[in-house]
Amino acid sequence: QMSNTLNEMIHNLKETAEFARQVGEGNLDHEIxxxxxxxxxxxxxxxxxxxxxxxxxxxxxxxxxxxxxSWANEGLAKLNEILRKQDDVSELSYQILSFLVNYLNxxxxxxxxxxxxxxxxxxxxxxxxxxxxxxxxxxxVFEWGEGLVGNCAMEKQTIHLTEIPQNYIQITxxxxxxxxxxxxxxPMKMEKEVLGVIEIxxxxxxxxxxxxxxxxxxxxxxxxxxxxxxxxRTSELLEKTQQQAEExxxxxxxxxxxxxxxxxxxxESSRRAEEFEMQFIELQDLNDELQRKLQHAEEKIQExxxxxxxxx
Numbered sequence: 041q042m043s044n045t046l047n048e049m050i051h052n053l054k055e056t057a058e059f060a061r062q063v064g065e066g067n068l069d070h071e072i073x074x075x076x077x078x079x080x081x082x083x084x085x086x087x088x089x090x091x092x093x094x095x096x097x098x099x100x101x102x103x104x105x106x107x108x109x110s111w112a113n114e115g116l117a118k119l120n121e122i123l124r125k126q127d128d129v130s131e132l133s134y135q136i137l138s139f140l141v142n143y144l145n146x147x148x149x150x151x152x153x154x155x156x157x158x159x160x161x162x163x164x165x166x167x168x169x170x171x172x173x174x175x176x177x178x179x180x181v182f183e184w185g186e187g188l189v190g191n192c193a194m195e196k197q198t199i200h201l202t203e204i205p206q207n208y209i210q211i212t213x214x215x216x217x218x219x220x221x222x223x224x225x226x227p228m229k230m231e232k233e234v235l236g237v238i239e240i241x242x243x244x245x246x247x248x249x250x251x252x253x254x255x256x257x258x259x260x261x262x263x264x265x266x267x268x269x270x271x272x273r274t275s276e277l278l279e280k281t282q283q284q285a286e287e288x289x290x291x292x293x294x295x296x297x298x299x300x301x302x303x304x305x306x307x308e309s310s311r312r313a314e315e316f317e318m319q320f321i322e323l324q325d326l327n328d329e330l331q332r333k334l335q336h337a338e339e340k341i342q343e344x345x346x347x348x349x350x351x352x
Contacts, residue, residue: 057342060085067091082126108249112256122262127216129153133168138259141170141240144250147220149240151188152182165239166187184231192225193234198255199225200246222246228262231338235262 052075059082062070068089074082075267078234122135141149152164168181182190192199201223220241228236238258 053112056082056085063089063092068096068266070218112249112253113283115253115258116260118143119260129265129268129272130167132265133237134170135170136199137170137238140238140254140257143244143255144240144246145244146240146242147155147171149238150180151236151238152180152193153236154193155181158346167236188223188225189237192227192237196227196229196232196234198227198251199223200251201246204241224254224260226251228258228265230259235266 055072059070059072065087070089071083072086074086119136119139122139123132125135133153137149137151141147148169148329151167155163155165162184164182164184182193184190185194188199189203202221204219204221204223221243222241222245224238224240224246225240226238227234228238236252238261240254308309
């Protein structure tokens with residue numbers, strides 16, 4: 041009986057030692073049973089294993105969180121590179137969209153930008169559309185508050201749908217099309233003003249850190265698009281101002297030429313007036329001379345007539 045008891049004790053100690061060794065090597069799923077309610081050694085080892093499990097779980101969560109932060113920071117850095125290189129609104133929209141769709145492992149998306157040409161009716165116009173690594177050109181416009189895009193802009197809040205309304209959107213490829221599994225719309229805000237909306241669809245589920253990344257990215261995108269639009273308008277204004285300046289310079293040159301021609305005409309008129317005046321004086325002198333000669337001739341005639349009278 042003592043021999044059997046000793047053998048059993050040796051077996052239990054081996055199991056306990058093996059459990060401790062497995063836990064020490066990181067195998068926290070290794071199981072062991074308590075020998076009795078008073079088995080304090082195994083109870084302590086099992087409690088230690090649970091604490092190690094909690095610590096490992098916390099460490100894994102920290103590692104995942106760090107990976108997500110690193111992923112977001114890397115994405116923002118790459119996005120900023122794109123934002124620095126482009127200044128054309130259409131091309132910038134396409135570069136942004138193609139990057140976001142691929143970085144989020146999505147399938148297609150669109151960027152809608154506010155159009156304020158009509159002061160009385162602000163609209164959201166599709167500036168760029170990207171699907172399956174291809175640039176596509178489609179025409180789509182939403183008024184403020186119209187559809188999901190218009191509501192996203194009006195409410196100034198992110199919209200995340202996992203149940204997509206039928207016929208709202210289809211992800212299309214060369215093999216056909218089907219409804220996406222998840223749809224994300226994020227307003228591009230600058231302070232409290234919405235400049236546009238980013239819409240991205242995917243067959244997968246958007247995770248929380250992906251949504252947070254797109255919301256953070258939208259702030260930089262809004263600022264860059266606003267700057268690009270401002271630069272475009274400034275360039276157009278400068279071009280228009282330059283054109284007006286050139287037109288004014290041409291008008292001034294034309295007016296100067298007209299003034300020179302007018303001055304030349306006035307000088308010519310003055311010269312001719314002087315000539316006419318001199319001719320008038322000459323004619324007047326000639327007329328006076330003729331009058332004197334006529335008077336002298338009349339006197340001669342009268343004298344001859346008197347002489348003839350005397351001879352008679």
